[in-house]
């Protein structure tokens with residue numbers, strides 16, 4: 001399977017001179033599940049914007065699906081969820097926001113309605129569909145924004161911190177929708193506790209906006225020294241079992257930790 005996104009030497013400096021990402025070369029293959037982690041201000045959102053073709057990098061190129069460097073030509077195949085839900089919700093009702101993507105893609109009205117109904121039900125938005133988006137709570141807005149990106153079933157999801165404002169119940173629902181997604185997933189997040197649930201590969205963005213590490217979820221999440229050097233903390237399960245179990249056996253998710261303990265205690 002070929003790369004869906006291939007970035008070479010990506011650098012982006014904002015007009016005020018802040019260099020947010022530096023010389024990022026990365027290739028993401030079809031079907032891969034990648035988490036991009038980094039401390040606040042390291043450059044994750046800027047990298048997401050550059051990979052999603054939403055900022056013109058100062059230097060470097062991004063090639064999509066091994067066919068074009070023009071993100072607009074493949075816009076309908078990229079599901080880019082930005083950090084601020086308000087960027088998605090601009091129609092009169094939540095329903096119109098959710099139907100906007102499928103309609104833009106020329107999905108039939110029937111298929112669009114069905115798809116929107118499914119995502120809305122999964123994310124508990126049924127009762128909110130006829131509301132204006134600005135009358136939603138923070139978590140509801142975030143669920144609606146996630147739904148609007150998932151509604152059109154893009155080949156590649158580029159999700160910037162989709163769990164920030166939602167409660168534990170909806171975090172699990174979003175996690176399930178993301179893991180059930182059949183295409184490629186790239187999740188940008190400063191919080192490591194969900195990473196192993198979503199990703200099998202992890203890219204660490206260092207404080208200077210360059211790539212500090214790129215490896216398997218286990219190699220990266222169990223490397224406390226690497227994580228600390230980049231302003232991050234290992235997931236709670238790793239902290240809990242570090243020095244007790246070998247790095248190869250440390251549970252990376254709460255459900256794996258629980259299974260391990262039940263096994264040991266039983």
Ligand SMILES: Nc1ncnc2c1ncn2[C@@H]1O[C@H](COP(=O)(O)OP(=O)(O)OP(=O)(O)O)[C@@H](O)[C@H]1O
Nearest residue numbers: 014016018020038039040041042043044045046190
């Ligand atoms: N519009 C902007 N103009 C100037 N500098 C910016 C702008 N947006 C971001 N930056 C700077 O670029 C750097 C990277 O920011 P970015 O938002 O990409 O980081 P991040 O890793 O997503 O952070 P967070 O985890 O806080 O969301 C930071 O130093 C930030 O202050």
